[in-house]
Amino acid sequence: MSSTTPKTIALNPGYRGFVVIVVHADYKQRVFLDVRDTENTQITSATFEGQGAKAYAKNTFNNRLHWSFGPFDYQATISVKINHMEAGNRLVASKMYGPLEVDKQPEPDYPIKFCQSMVFSEDANDNDRDDCIVSVLQYLQ
Incomplete structure (x- = not known):
């Protein structure tokens, strides 16, 4: 089911991970990532932008194609909000x-x-x- 409400993903304690975003759209895609603990305190955030066919979105802070996180020693969530730019920005x-x-x-x-x-x-x-695909990979060794 589709929704414009941000999607939430649990981040597992002790896991490391990274986020990679691929776009396949004429419109510029903007993704806002927001990490919060169980008390809803913001831990960190990142914004990515990308446009084109099978193109990686870049972190607007450092131009990296990924965003690494963890490990956290507590429960946390990452919220994903995807927007796009229409004509007239x-x-x-x-x-x-x-x-x-x-x-x-x-x-x-x-x-x-x-x-x-x-x-x-x-x-x-x-x-x-497939206009924007946000992939969050968590791993535990």
């Missing part, structure tokens, strides 16, 4: 889907445990749901 909330979450348990030959969460967006009416 008007910022509009995108329809978002997800998060789609995949957990991978440790295996004898690959002992890393990880969780991948993805939020997808739609900025127009083609319903391809």
Whole structure:
């Protein structure tokens, strides 16, 4: 189900992780990430922007193509809000889907445990749901 309400992903205590954002849209995409603890205190945040076909969004602070986090020794969440610029540089909330979450348990030959969460967006009416894809990967070694 789509919504313009920010999507929330749990960040697991003890896990490290990173966020990567891929855009596939003519409109500029802007993603705001907000990390908060269980008392709703903001821990950190980041803003990414990108535009084009299969292009990475860049962190507006340091131009990196990813954002690393953790490990946290407490419960936290990351909120994902996706917007896009329409004609006239008007910022509009995108329809978002997800998060789609995949957990991978440790295996004898690959002992890393990880969780991948993805939020997808739609900025127009083609319903391809690939205008902006936010991928949050958490891992525990």
